[in-house]
Amino acid sequence: MTDLPQAVKPPSPKRRASQFKSLSLKLYRITILVLIVCLIRDYFVRLRVQGKAPIELREVQKFIPAAHSLQVDHSERMGLFVLDEKQRTVGYAIRTSPVSDDIIGYCGPSDTLIVFNSQTDHIVGISIRSSGDTTSHVNDVRQNEYWMNLWKDYGWNQIAALDLRSGEIEGVSGATMTSMGIAHAIAHRIRSSEQQIQADPPFLFRAKDATIIAFCIGACLITFTRLKRIHWLRKLYKLVAMIYLGFWTGDLLAESLFAGWARYTVPWRTVFGLVVLAAVAVLIPWTTRRNVYCQSICPHGTAQEFLGRVLPARSKWKIRPDIKRALRWIPALLIGLILTILFLRLPVDLAELEAFDAYLLASAGIASIVIAVAGLIASLFVPQAYCHYGCPTGAIFEFVRSHGRADHFGRSDLVAGLLLILAIVLNQYADQLQLLLLQ
Numbered sequence: 001m002t003d004l005p006q007a008v009k010p011p012s013p014k015r016r017a018s019q020f021k022s023l024s025l026k027l028y029r030i031t032i033l034v035l036i037v038c039l040i041r042d043y044f045v046r047l048r049v050q051g052k053a054p055i056e057l058r059e060v061q062k063f064i065p066a067a068h069s070l071q072v073d074h075s076e077r078m079g080l081f082v083l084d085e086k087q088r089t090v091g092y093a094i095r096t097s098p099v100s101d102d103i104i105g106y107c108g109p110s111d112t113l114i115v116f117n118s119q120t121d122h123i124v125g126i127s128i129r130s131s132g133d134t135t136s137h138v139n140d141v142r143q144n145e146y147w148m149n150l151w152k153d154y155g156w157n158q159i160a161a162l163d164l165r166s167g168e169i170e171g172v173s174g175a176t177m178t179s180m181g182i183a184h185a186i187a188h189r190i191r192s193s194e195q196q197i198q199a200d201p202p203f204l205f206r207a208k209d210a211t212i213i214a215f216c217i218g219a220c221l222i223t224f225t226r227l228k229r230i231h232w233l234r235k236l237y238k239l240v241a242m243i244y245l246g247f248w249t250g251d252l253l254a255e256s257l258f259a260g261w262a263r264y265t266v267p268w269r270t271v272f273g274l275v276v277l278a279a280v281a282v283l284i285p286w287t288t289r290r291n292v293y294c295q296s297i298c299p300h301g302t303a304q305e306f307l308g309r310v311l312p313a314r315s316k317w318k319i320r321p322d323i324k325r326a327l328r329w330i331p332a333l334l335i336g337l338i339l340t341i342l343f344l345r346l347p348v349d350l351a352e353l354e355a356f357d358a359y360l361l362a363s364a365g366i367a368s369i370v371i372a373v374a375g376l377i378a379s380l381f382v383p384q385a386y387c388h389y390g391c392p393t394g395a396i397f398e399f400v401r402s403h404g405r406a407d408h409f410g411r412s413d414l415v416a417g418l419l420l421i422l423a424i425v426l427n428q429y430a431d432q433l434q435l436l437l438l439q
Contacts, residue, residue: 018405025407029400030286032416036339039423040262042072043343043430049078051098053130055113063115063125064091077193082118092116095129096185099192105181108132112182114151114189121155128182137175144172147179151186159190201269209273212251215241216280219296224288238302246299246359253281253293254357255338255392256350263342285401294387294394300355300372301387301394304379317381328388331395332415336422338392343426344434354393355386 046054049072060067060082067090071081078099082091096103097111110131117124126148131138141147150169154162162168164183172179219241221227222234245251251274258278261267268275281293294301319327334353341348351357351368358364358372375386387394399412426433 015405022402022405022407025409025413026286026402028413029416032420033282033396033400036420036423037258037262039427040259040339040342041074043427044263045074045078046072049073049080051095053097053111055080055093055095055129059113059127059129060091060093060115062127064117066090079193082115089118091118091124094189094193096182096189097129100185100188103181103185103188105131105133105178106137106175107134110138110178110182110185112186114186116156121157123151123154123159126151126186131178133178133181137178140175141172141179141182144175144179147172156190159187160194162187203269203272205272208249208251209271209276211244212273213276215245215297216277216292219280219292220284222296223290223292234296238296238305241297242299242302245297246303247361250357250360251277252299252356252359253278253393254351254354255335256354256357258393259338259342259350281397282400285397287402289402289404291394291397291401294397298394299359300375300391301384303376304384304386307376307379308383311380315381316383319382330389331392332412332419334390334392335395335419339419339423339426343423343430344437345430354391356393 055070057067057070060070060080064082066084067082068085069083069087070093071083073079073081073092077092077094079092079094081089082093084090093113093115095111095113097109101109101111103109108131110133111129113127113129115124115126116122128138128142164180164187169180169183171177171183218237222237227233257274261278266275277293277297281297284293285291338350338353340346341350349365352365353367353371355368355372355375357368371386371390375390378385382388395412399416
């Protein structure tokens with residue numbers, strides 16, 4: 001008789017609970033990270049769209065009475081969606097400043113509000129918000145109803161194709177230069193957006209990108225296959241990565257890099273290999289519990305590892321547990337400082353807060369070199385000292401790293417929640433805080 005196949009036992013309630021807890025923590029951590037990035041992105045898009053004199057709802061309601069709220073458009077149009085009480089789009093608003101501030105009428109630029117109807121895409125009205133031009137000339141333009149209403153005949157695409165040189169739009173008598181300056185500013189504002197939309201760079205895949213991706217593949221092979229048992233191969237791989245990514249190209253992951261991407265966009269078309277490296281650094285530990293970037297790729301981590309073997313074990317320092325706990329706050333505090341610098345737009349180079357910029361000696365700042373050297377010296381006595389107690393970038397990769405069924409809500413998760421609250425507060429009140437700092 002043949003043996004009957006044994007029934008597969010369903011997972012026990014305890015195991016299901018641990019799996020659910022692990023999954024919940026993974027989602028919590030990646031969500032925290034994504035939300036902070038989105039808050040940074042939202043603030044700087046809002047800043048580019050609204051500038052120092054944001055469009056107010058009451059200005060738009062003069063042309064669209066049903067307007068109930070304004071929502072920033074993250075596309076290259078750089079405007080505001082006009083929403084009614086039911087959050088339906090009923091219009092679109094842009095301003096000429098700061099994009100067209102270089103266009104002078106008689107003696108200064110004018111900031112003009114242009115409001116479009118969402119259904120027809122035609123202008124429903126324009127208003128001169130402020131101007132550096134002669135007051136009497138600006139008032140003449142404001143009071144000329146014919147000229148102000150002339151724009152209602154045009155839509156977005158028609159203005160982009162407008163030929164002002166042919167006299168399609170004439171200036172206001174007595175304020176010709178001021179009115180035509182406003183006309184040129186409106187046309188320039190819309191054309192600039194169209195050029196940005198059409199100016200996506202072509203996808204480039206260079207030998208450099210292929211090399212970085214090869215390093216990513218190599219790190220995964222050394223981490224997840226039997227190659228990890230070949231110690232000389234691991235050392236050789238790390239040494240080559242340190243020389244190429246550190247001293248040769250300087251393609252290192254750092255807070256300054258991620259901050260730039262969060263503020264503007266991820267340049268996957270032009271630096272595809274670096275984007276892949278960043279994805280590997282975040283997603284591999286999040287899904288597999290292995291921090292491959294810090295353990296196998298990071299040049300500064302490799303340099304510390306090699307230096308840590310110079311002195312014998314008896315020369316190593318034993319740090320008290322309470323001091324260790326205190327030191328582990330440093331990366332979190334640095335991340336909080338970085339968020340504050342970003343949102344308040346303080347004149348601080350974020351690259352100066354980490355060691356990685358020091359590997360490009362020709363352009364490295366003094367602060368980066370000092371941090372790098374101090375971290376390397378410390379690694380002689382404390383294994384991976386900078387990685388454990390001074391690296392905000394590594395702290396992020398370690399934060400998202402899954403620990404499987406043994407995972408639990410810890411101090412780093414609480415700190416991440418506090419950093420998210422900090423980002424929310426800074427996103428909403430950065431301008432007011434800036435004014436307080438200037439007083």
